[in-house]
Amino acid sequence: MTEQPSRIRVWYRPMRSRDRDEHHRVATxxxxxxxxxxxxxxxxxxxxxxxxxxxxxxxxxxxxxxxxxxxxxxxxxxxxxxxxxxxxxxxxxxxxxxxxxxxxxxxxxxxxxxxxxxxxxxxxxxxxxxxxxxxxxxxxxxxxxxxxxxxxxxxxxxxxxxxxxxxxxxxxxxxxxxxxxxxxxxxxxxxxxxxxxQGTTWHPHHIAERYGLFTLIVLGEVILGATNAVKEGAAEPGHTGALISLAAAGLVLVFSMWWLYFDRPGHARLLRRPTMFTSMSWGYGHYFIFASAAAVGAGLEVAVAHDTGTLHLGGVAAALPTTVPVAVFLLSVWLLHIGPTNECRPIAIGFPVTAVLVLAASFTPAPIHVAAGLAAALVVLTVVATHGSPQPT
Incomplete structure (x- = not known):
């Protein structure tokens, strides 16, 4: 006897609201x-x-x-x-x-x-x-x-x-x-x-996953852009060491941004305060996370061009396209995922302080490296400060 499929494919169904508490709601x-x-x-x-x-x-x-x-x-x-x-x-x-x-x-x-x-x-x-x-x-x-x-x-x-x-x-x-x-x-x-x-029945876990996936896409674009810039810069003789160093700093920066965004589950904020203001501010505020992350890739390309001598900009002018969006990213993640009143004070204070220091790194001799070191230090701070603390589910 042939086993019948559990779900019959039809060309049209009435469009009904989905269950807000539906289990295993994942991206299609x-x-x-x-x-x-x-x-x-x-x-x-x-x-x-x-x-x-x-x-x-x-x-x-x-x-x-x-x-x-x-x-x-x-x-x-x-x-x-x-x-x-x-x-x-x-x-x-x-x-x-x-x-x-x-x-x-x-x-x-x-x-x-x-x-x-x-x-x-x-x-x-x-x-x-x-x-x-x-x-x-x-x-x-x-x-x-x-x-x-x-x-x-x-x-x-x-x-x-x-x-x-x-x-x-x-x-x-x-x-x-x-x-x-x-x-x-x-x-x-x-x-x-x-x-x-009347509010629609959007799913907190599903929305958080969708935003997380788009964050990964944007960070992937950063890596792709920086890789292409390094590849083009490698054609310029005498810059191999500088390019390797800059590529390493760029990777540390991207890895740190990934860690800091995904360290706190996005749906936790949506579930903790399930109001229209919370959902709208969280959803709209991600414009700055997405846009700043995408801009980091452009900034790293500018930094590569500066280090290889193909771009005639001053050191600060070449650094700001990277340090400014990184600072915006940190402040946005802080406001949307951490919160200024977070019970873990080292983290609540660490994000804005690091953002200010990243901006100040623009005036150092190696701004991208300093910014990457600061972002990595913030990751270490979050790991140490939350060690042994239960993670939201």
Whole structure:
């Protein structure tokens, strides 16, 4: 007798809210594909930032990077939180997600032109991502009466925001940066407005895992960028020792960032204070973790170019592209995972103090090495200070 499969594949299912307390809620293969495609956009943004910094256009590069990275991050964030609460895994859901991926890849292809001030392709990819999510929210509103009011608010708010982004293309160049800031605030207000009506059933463990996976992706981009820079620098004769030393310092820096982020489970903060403010601040605050980690890769490439003599910047100017994002990363992890009032005072104090010292390392003869040593020392401090303490589950 042939054994029947335990789950029958159907092309359409009603989109219902998932159980917030569901056991073994892990990332799906479709979510992993989504992340994999978005890493292309992250890599393009970091590469464009590196080129802007190398050409001495720091202000323009940082501003453009912040704007481009928002489009990448916000598209990823909205899909991740939606998929945590609703995931039918039927044919329409998969197709809509693939459309969002196509939009993300379009955003990736538009990074270079966006850095040059042409946002047409960037807006096209971004709007494609967001309108596909509007379709998902309308499905949820139709299928799940319990969340209909919130789902409709999401759909209306997101659709209205896309009208603004399309209009953004016709704004004068001098108004684009302030208008961008206003539109970002409006976009980020949509979940707050929608969740006030009735909160969605996102899963704390699943959300923490999704954010952790994206952190790994960004750190992987840092390693890839630094490796490529060292490979290119190795072609310059007489710099082998300096490059090996800098590569070792970069690895220590990345390893330390990984350790410090994952030392405290992300879901512990979400479970300890399960309020809308906590979830929103935790979710939104990760913009600074993701963006700063991606920027570290660009900074290390600048440092390699400086050490090989192919970049004519002063020592401090070449160090700041690495030390500033590392300091931002430490402060962001401190605020989101540790907390200024953490019961372990050495850790609560150690993160901000180390961030300040990392910035001060910019003025030393070997800033990347000093910053890596400080980050590693903070890891040692966390290990010693938490030895024997129970870990949150």
């Amino acid at each position: 293969p479709l979510e992993l594909l989504f992340d994999l495609c978005f890493v292309v956009a992250v890599g393009q943004a970091a590469a464009a930032l590196h080129h802007a910094l190398a050409e001495g256009h720091a202000a323009h590069g940082v501003t453009s990077f912040a704007m481009v990275f928002f489009a990448i991050w916000w598209g990823w964030l909205n899909f991740s939180w939606f998929a945590s609460a609703f995931d039918t895994d039927d044919v329409p859901y998969r197709l809509a997600t693939l459309v969002q991926i196509a939009g993300g890849l379009t955003v990736a292809a538009a990074v270079s032109s966006a850095f040059e001030g042409d946002f047409r392709l960037m807006v096209a990819g971004y709007v494609l991502m967001r309108l596909a999510l509007v379709f998902q929210w309308l499905r949820a509103a139709r299928s799940d009466p319990g969340c209909r009011a919130s789902a409709l608010r999401y759909a209306i708010g997101i659709a209205a925001a896309q009208v603004l982004w399309i209009g953004y293309l016709w704004l004068p160049a001098g108004l684009r940066v302030p208008a961008f800031a206003v539109f970002v605030v409006l976009e980020m207000s949509v979940p707050i407005w929608a969740e006030k009506r």
